[in-house]
Amino acid sequence: MTSGGDGFDVRTYAAGLHAGTVLPAHAHGWGQLIFAASGVMQVITEDAAWTVPPTRAIWAPAGVRHAIVARGEVAMRTLYIDRPRADPLPAQPRVIAVAPLLRELILHILSVGMLTPDRPEHDRLAGLLVDLLLAARTEDLALPLPRDPRALRLAEAWRESPADARDLAEAARAAGASLRTLQRLFPRETGLTLEAWRQKARLVHAVVRLSAGASVTEAALDCGYQSQAAFSEAFVRQFGVSPGRFKR
Structure with a gap:
């Protein structure tokens, strides 16, 4: 196999x-494999915020603009894969x-350090x-981001504080829009209802907490669930596995 770029x-x-x-x-x-x-x-593209706990990595194809945010102390380990070696890999981040x-x-x-195809x-x-x-x-750890500034303001607030207990109308007012406006914007711009987006933000945060060693109860409370049973049911619906099994 021949390599592009610098060999x-x-x-x-x-x-x-x-x-x-x-x-x-x-x-x-x-192409970039980003691993901690x-x-x-968190890896932020133009369309989504991707959460990357230590047991996961994100593949960012060549040309995809992205920012990286460290949530705590991070040991980042990155592999850059050139064409044509990277050609079989996905054309979208995941x-x-x-x-x-x-x-x-x-x-x-x-x-x-470096891999060259000239060495078997x-x-x-x-x-x-x-x-x-x-x-x-x-794994679906991406939160699609709305483009409307008011909807994005609310999305960022929920990403930063997933346990936010305000009702939807109050949260909408704080973002500068009516609840009806945001209920219209979120499905159009993210593919998720306002309620579904907030729930997914909470569950993605739970993945981070579980990956960091939190118990299932701690993760549930930290992302705004008062009932462990309700948390576990929502987690299974989202990720296809119980939070206890995910943790193991």
Whole structure:
């Protein structure tokens, strides 16, 4: 296989990000696998906010503008994959589960530094990486973002405070719009009703808390659920697995 660019199939980058660090919106000519060995990141594209806990990674294809926000101390580990090696990978961003083998492979490639197809052992590693990425389970940890400033203001408020207990009308007024206006805007601009968007924001936050070691009860309370049973039922509907099993 021949490589484009500078002769490497895969380049690597590792960095420690302090809580609150923001890497402004940018794009790469290479596809980017963004993984946190520890900590939680949010990757913000023009259309969505993607949450990336330590057991997950996001694939950002070449050319996709994105910003990265560190939610706490983050050990960011990134692989850049060039064409044509990256050609089989998805053309849209997605969050994938990082199984133990994929995690160890990512860390091993980082220790190597760069992979060039001219070296057979590097070529095999790059091929295995792509195979594992293609086989990885995808997960819906993206929150579609509205474009209307009032709707976006409310979406950002719920992302920052998922346990916000205000009723919908009060939250809408604080965002500068009527409840009816926002109930019209959210489905049109995000594909989710206002109520469904808030619930998904809460459940995505629960994934972060569970990944960080919180108990199911702690995660439920932290994202605004007073009943663990209701929380577990909503979690299963959203992710197809119970919060206890997800945690394990």
